[in-house]
Amino acid sequence: MKALQLTGNKENPLAFVELPMPEPKAGEVLVQLKASALNRRDYWIREGMYPGIRPNVTLGSDGCGTIVKLGENVSESLLNQEVVINPNQNWGENPIVQSDEYTMLGMPSNGTFAEYLAVPVDRVHPKPAHLTSEEAAALPLGALTAYRAVFTHAEVKEGDSVLISGVGGGVAQFAFLFAQTIGAKVFVTSGSEEKSQKVLDTGAAGAVNYKSEDWDKQLKKISGGFDAVIDSAGGDGFSKFVRIMNPAGRIVFYGATRGVPPKLDVFTAFFRQVRFQGSTMGNDIEFEKMLQFIGDHKLKPFVDSVRPFDEILDAFEIMAKNTQFGKLVVRF
Amino acid sequence: MKALQLTGNKENPLAFVELPMPEPKAGEVLVQLKASALNRRDYWIREGMYPGIRPNVTLGSDGCGTIVKLGENVSESLLNQEVVINPNQNWGENPIVQSDEYTMLGMPSNGTFAEYLAVPVDRVHPKPAHLTSEEAAALPLGALTAYRAVFTHAEVKEGDSVLISGVGGGVAQFAFLFAQTIGAKVFVTSGSEEKSQKVLDTGAAGAVNYKSEDWDKQLKKISGGFDAVIDSAGGDGFSKFVRIMNPAGRIVFYGATRGVPPKLDVFTAFFRQVRFQGSTMGNDIEFEKMLQFIGDHKLKPFVDSVRPFDEILDAFEIMAKNTQFGKLVVRF
Numbered sequence: 001m002k003a004l005q006l007t008g009n010k011e012n013p014l015a016f017v018e019l020p021m022p023e024p025k026a027g028e029v030l031v032q033l034k035a036s037a038l039n040r041r042d043y044w045i046r047e048g049m050y051p052g053i054r055p056n057v058t059l060g061s062d063g064c065g066t067i068v069k070l071g072e073n074v075s076e077s078l079l080n081q082e083v084v085i086n087p088n089q090n091w092g093e094n095p096i097v098q099s100d101e102y103t104m105l106g107m108p109s110n111g112t113f114a115e116y117l118a119v120p121v122d123r124v125h126p127k128p129a130h131l132t133s134e135e136a137a138a139l140p141l142g143a144l145t146a147y148r149a150v151f152t153h154a155e156v157k158e159g160d161s162v163l164i165s166g167v168g169g170g171v172a173q174f175a176f177l178f179a180q181t182i183g184a185k186v187f188v189t190s191g192s193e194e195k196s197q198k199v200l201d202t203g204a205a206g207a208v209n210y211k212s213e214d215w216d217k218q219l220k221k222i223s224g225g226f227d228a229v230i231d232s233a234g235g236d237g238f239s240k241f242v243r244i245m246n247p248a249g250r251i252v253f254y255g256a257t258r259g260v261p262p263k264l265d266v267f268t269a270f271f272r273q274v275r276f277q278g279s280t281m282g283n284d285i286e287f288e289k290m291l292q293f294i295g296d297h298k299l300k301p302f303v304d305s306v307r308p309f310d311e312i313l314d315a316f317e318i319m320a321k322n323t324q325f326g327k328l329v330v331r332f
Numbered sequence: 333m334k335a336l337q338l339t340g341n342k343e344n345p346l347a348f349v350e351l352p353m354p355e356p357k358a359g360e361v362l363v364q365l366k367a368s369a370l371n372r373r374d375y376w377i378r379e380g381m382y383p384g385i386r387p388n389v390t391l392g393s394d395g396c397g398t399i400v401k402l403g404e405n406v407s408e409s410l411l412n413q414e415v416v417i418n419p420n421q422n423w424g425e426n427p428i429v430q431s432d433e434y435t436m437l438g439m440p441s442n443g444t445f446a447e448y449l450a451v452p453v454d455r456v457h458p459k460p461a462h463l464t465s466e467e468a469a470a471l472p473l474g475a476l477t478a479y480r481a482v483f484t485h486a487e488v489k490e491g492d493s494v495l496i497s498g499v500g501g502g503v504a505q506f507a508f509l510f511a512q513t514i515g516a517k518v519f520v521t522s523g524s525e526e527k528s529q530k531v532l533d534t535g536a537a538g539a540v541n542y543k544s545e546d547w548d549k550q551l552k553k554i555s556g557g558f559d560a561v562i563d564s565a566g567g568d569g570f571s572k573f574v575r576i577m578n579p580a581g582r583i584v585f586y587g588a589t590r591g592v593p594p595k596l597d598v599f600t601a602f603f604r605q606v607r608f609q610g611s612t613m614g615n616d617i618e619f620e621k622m623l624q625f626i627g628d629h630k631l632k633p634f635v636d637s638v639r640p641f642d643e644i645l646d647a648f649e650i651m652a653k654n655t656q657f658g659k660l661v662v663r664f
Contacts, residue, residue, distance in 0.1 A: 097580035097605045234598050248429035256598045264596055266566045266588045270610035273429045278602035
């Protein structure tokens with residue numbers, strides 16, 4: 001079977017390889033992938049900028065496919081079911097934070113950029129019925145990360161004023177969908193007027209270009225202040241959020257593409273009882289709740305494009321340029 | 333009656349004045365103070381370094397005294413009761429954060445550095461029976477701030493590994509007492525070996541001098557890592573806490589005497605799902621719970637010294653030098 005692996009060769013970091021068909025062990029199922037999707041994580045791994053990477057591993061955390069073979073001790077009823085794969089491995093006992101043994105599908109263990117993948121039976125969940133295979137493949141890591149950030153950590157509820165920064169990002173777009181669905185007033189930032197317009201067209205309460213000198217003042221003006229901010233940029237902007245928060249506001253951050261905040265106005269933060277909450281991925285219960293939420297509300301992920309698996313390297317190039325709006329999906 | 337007021341004169345910012353006896357209005361009680369205590373807040377006000385200060389206001393947030401006169405619509409049974417005064421005014425409806433109308437006794441309204449004070453009847457609570465008037469007067473603002481920081485925000489529980497930074501401070505000492513009483517393993521920092529030793533003598537699990545170059549590494553070594561940190565220093569040290577936190581650790585900050593943190597390792601913070609929580613004072617329910625907790629566990633505050641009200645300016649001088657260990661109390 002065909003798979004996309006990290007080579008360890010800097011000039012050609014990714015290559016298609018031919019691998020033996022995986023054999024499901026006891027308690028496992030063999031999934032024939034119908035679609036996979038890229039995450040920023042895959043891109044960082046390609047760039048060699050992710051902790052603990054090693055060559056000859058199949059990348060990919062997101063996938064949707066059909067169960068075509070069962071290991072021992074797996075119910076026959078699962079055969080031929082179409083499923084979404086939970087990329088978490090060994091989250092551990094504490095729902096609040098992952099264990100030291102936690103890893104994710106697609107590095108260091110083989111992932112979803114392959115025609116077949118064997119996973120433990122508790123990693124698969126029925127595909128939401130209202131979604132195509134390509135749409136369902138767009139969910140796992142991004143929607144999980146957004147679900148935890150928006151609901152578990154930012155505790156977003158109906159009527160809240162919420163800011164999603166960098167709404168071009170995959171997690172950010174799920175965060176936007178989730179916050180909006182629950183009835184929050186959702187504002188966004190983007191460096192692209194085109195992306196802003198697309199989100200405004202789907203109901204955002206307002207959008208500001210973060211390249212503007214006074215983006216923070218503009219946001220304050222149009223929103224009145226935020227109960228929650230969901231951010232993955234960090235950097236200088238992070239410090240500015242503090243002054244546009246409502247009292248007891250929550251700033252949840254799941255990345256820092258612009259580096260560490262150069263300073264933090266802790267004076268305003270303590271007087272207003274503002275919270276900064278680090279967040280990453282989500283636990284297995286959150287994964288199930290996320291699928292349930294998407295099913296209950298018949299949410300559709302933003303999908304930029306779907307291309308054949310053979311052309312997945314093109315998807316990596318689009319991610320490098322950051323011109324996509326929505327998930328980059330490949331089909332098998 | 334005699335009171336200590338802010339003069340508005342920079343050279344002599346504080347002065348004793350003779351004021352008419354306050355008259356309790358309907359729903360109020362007149363308290364004859366038996367003891368008051370200083371907070372760092374009083375010192376900042378004297379220095380002109382507090383927002384919204386104005387002259388001709390009696391300072392003081394902490395006080396314990398006897399109800400000697402009742403306004404209309406107040407139960408006769410309260411007469412002659414000894415009470416602790418809750419310094420909160422208009423916290424508001426939201427338990428999570430104070431309202432815009434929130435103020436505190438002792439600026440902008442007259443406070444407890446006076447022989448008599450009239451306050452609404454819902455501001456007074458019976459003095460914990462196991463405490464002297466002087467000990468009870470040491471509680472209000474410091475113990476309230478610590479209670480919220482330790483329990484509401486840091487969610488400290490039995491078995492947690494907790495760091496209280498700058499344990500010479502009034503709030504820090506209450507935080508130490510509370511965390512220890514609940515069964516946490518409590519580590520402290522101080523710039524004074526003498527203060528560290530005193531806290532070690534009362535059961536701290538370990539102490540490190542924050543003037544050491546490698547205080548953070550020392551703390552990590554003796555504690556293994558922290559589930560919660562209670563801090564009011566901010567500055568460079570704040571950034572270092574991130575790397576000595578256990579996963580899902582909570583850093584609660586209620587001040588920043590060393591200024592804003594110059595940079596913050598948000599990468600470690602999001603991967604470990606660390607929380608930074610601003611905190612200040614506490615709500616009225618927390619005030620009652622704090623008194624209950626102190627009563628249930630028969631806790632005694634650290635009291636540095638008790639002096640006559642006439643000598644309160646000496647207490648301000650001690651606070652300026654920061655040589656005290658425990659609250660600076662005055663008696664009437």
